Amino acid sequence: MAGFESAPRAPGSAARRRFRRVRARSHRVADRPDRPDPEDQAQPLDPRDERLGPGAVADDRDRRQQQRAADRPGDRGAPERPPLVADPLGAGLRDRDRSRPAGEVVGEADVGPADETGPERQREPDVGRGQPVRGLGDRAPVQVDHGRRQQQQVADRQQQQDDRAGAWPAEDVAQGQAPGEQHPEGDLADGDQRDEHPPTAWRPSGPVPSAGGLKRGPPNGGAGAPAGATEGRTAAPPARGADRSRPARPIRRARRGTPSRAAPPSILAPMLVAIDGPVGAGKSTVARAVAQRLGFTYLDTGAMYRCVALAAIEDEAADHVRDVAVLHIDFEGDRVLLDHSEVTEAIRAPEVSRRSSQVAADPHVREALVDRQRKLTERGDWVAEGRDIGTVVRPDAELKVFLTASDEERAARRAAQTGRGLEQELADLRERDLRDRTREASPLRRAEDAVELDTTGLAFEQVVERIAALVAEVRQAANRERT
Ligand SMILES: Nc1ncnc2c1ncn2[C@@H]1O[C@H](COP(=O)(O)OP(=O)(O)OP(=O)(O)O)[C@@H](O)[C@H]1O
Ligand SMILES: Nc1ccn([C@@H]2O[C@H](COP(=O)(O)O)[C@@H](O)[C@H]2O)c(=O)n1
Numbered sequence: 001m002a003g004f005e006s007a008p009r010a011p012g013s014a015a016r017r018r019f020r021r022v023r024a025r026s027h028r029v030a031d032r033p034d035r036p037d038p039e040d041q042a043q044p045l046d047p048r049d050e051r052l053g054p055g056a057v058a059d060d061r062d063r064r065q066q067q068r069a070a071d072r073p074g075d076r077g078a079p080e081r082p083p084l085v086a087d088p089l090g091a092g093l094r095d096r097d098r099s100r101p102a103g104e105v106v107g108e109a110d111v112g113p114a115d116e117t118g119p120e121r122q123r124e125p126d127v128g129r130g131q132p133v134r135g136l137g138d139r140a141p142v143q144v145d146h147g148r149r150q151q152q153q154v155a156d157r158q159q160q161q162d163d164r165a166g167a168w169p170a171e172d173v174a175q176g177q178a179p180g181e182q183h184p185e186g187d188l189a190d191g192d193q194r195d196e197h198p199p200t201a202w203r204p205s206g207p208v209p210s211a212g213g214l215k216r217g218p219p220n221g222g223a224g225a226p227a228g229a230t231e232g233r234t235a236a237p238p239a240r241g242a243d244r245s246r247p248a249r250p251i252r253r254a255r256r257g258t259p260s261r262a263a264p265p266s267i268l269a270p271m272l273v274a275i276d277g278p279v280g281a282g283k284s285t286v287a288r289a290v291a292q293r294l295g296f297t298y299l300d301t302g303a304m305y306r307c308v309a310l311a312a313i314e315d316e317a318a319d320h321v322r323d324v325a326v327l328h329i330d331f332e333g334d335r336v337l338l339d340h341s342e343v344t345e346a347i348r349a350p351e352v353s354r355r356s357s358q359v360a361a362d363p364h365v366r367e368a369l370v371d372r373q374r375k376l377t378e379r380g381d382w383v384a385e386g387r388d389i390g391t392v393v394r395p396d397a398e399l400k401v402f403l404t405a406s407d408e409e410r411a412a413r414r415a416a417q418t419g420r421g422l423e424q425e426l427a428d429l430r431e432r433d434l435r436d437r438t439r440e441a442s443p444l445r446r447a448e449d450a451v452e453l454d455t456t457g458l459a460f461e462q463v464v465e466r467i468a469a470l471v472a473e474v475r476q477a478a479n480r481e482r483t
Helices: 014-031 054-071 114-126 148-166 170-174 248-256 283-294 301-318 350-359 363-376 389-393 407-418 422-438 460-482
Strands: 084-086 093-095 105-110 139-145 272-276 297-300 329-332 335-338 382-386 399-404 451-454
Touching: 272 283, 272 389, 272 460, 283 297, 283 382, 283 460, 297 301, 301 329, 301 335, 301 350, 301 363, 301 382, 350 422, 363 382, 363 389, 382 389, 389 399, 399 460, 407 422, 451 460
Parallel strands: 093 139, 272 382, 272 399, 297 382, 399 451
Antiparallel strands: 084 093, 105 139, 329 335
């Protein structure tokens, strides 16, 4: 469908800025010369270090004395070798000048369990958790380590986490796997950061999430809609989501000692998918299904305008006026509430549809609703749909999709949904589209950086598939940019 003027790109695309910022900060921490390399944070071996068994201390002291004698300047002209240091990760002794052969046994460490050795010691065997720890509950030989083993362990662990979350292959998306859903909490090493990025606003255990707004779904999911696409529209509490501006995990892990040579840890930054488009393009059914697939929260901003329209109609009848600023618009699972009364069905009436595009032209109404929509989508992962998500509400959306379809196809879809005549639907949607496109305040238009998807002739599943693949591409690009 043609004729949609595109809105200018948001300056500098905040999505990119955010990812760049995250990347810059994690590199700053890892690479800053004033911040010691984790290897250098290792403390010289202290004979009083209770983490090492007495055998280790004695062995090492003897060893150092022998070494000093052997290396004494004048004897062979060799400089005194730096002492062995306890690895900061607690797994062995680090030989900084790598002059001792890796694997050489230089002592013994007590790796007894917590109840015998106290919480401090309990942490040590956690290094490389998931791999066998030699002599757990026993004394184990302490070997010279050139750091590669630890690096490998960190890298392996990183890889596992990337596999689970960050790199999110398109095939996984196609199979409906959402990252984070399978995070085995206990899999991370002690002291490692738990998944601090948004546990997405809410992860559905059942069908479609739909925190923000709810639309009456098409019967049986609509033409081609997957079974259950209209079920289980459950409100999600967005407050549980993560702060979209807080790139916590990679930075803290980098400080903790990820070797700077290893790839920086991946992040799964919060994501907002903006879906805009004209009447009947499929925004709500598609957005809801995409959200379900990805474990994101679905926001139907049209439902909010519909509530305002319904309030206006009711106010006219009651001869009083409620200001939009004091209207309570709430979402409770499948239900839409206006001033604490359920209006889920009422806001879908044709009269309300018509009126909604009128109230939506009022800048005062838009300002109030846009403000709420921004607050709602501040945290967590969202699929938000409407007319101005990518242009006004969240021009920083990580992915913007502009859905269209021919007028005739949209009218036919609507007619199948409502049972009204095709001509009537066609006239209604054209009237609404015209108002939405030509109003002064936030007219309907495609954001310059939105992907336009003409769904004419496309099956519902194909549209969902395409958007899910786009999400995967965006995530992968963000991960590539970061590394
Ligand atoms: N690709 C598709 N192929 C066939 N039917 C579709 C497709 N996408 C959506 N539909 C159906 O078209 C109808 C309208 O879709 P939907 O309500 O999602 O549109 P919308 O863009 O949200 O419209 P509005 O802005 O008016 O709320 C629904 O019955 C839906 O099942
Ligand atoms: N972001 C939005 C969403 C909706 N509108 C207006 O509300 C009307 C109803 O929207 P539906 O998506 O539920 O059909 C719509 O015609 C628009 O006028 C809006 O302006 N901005």
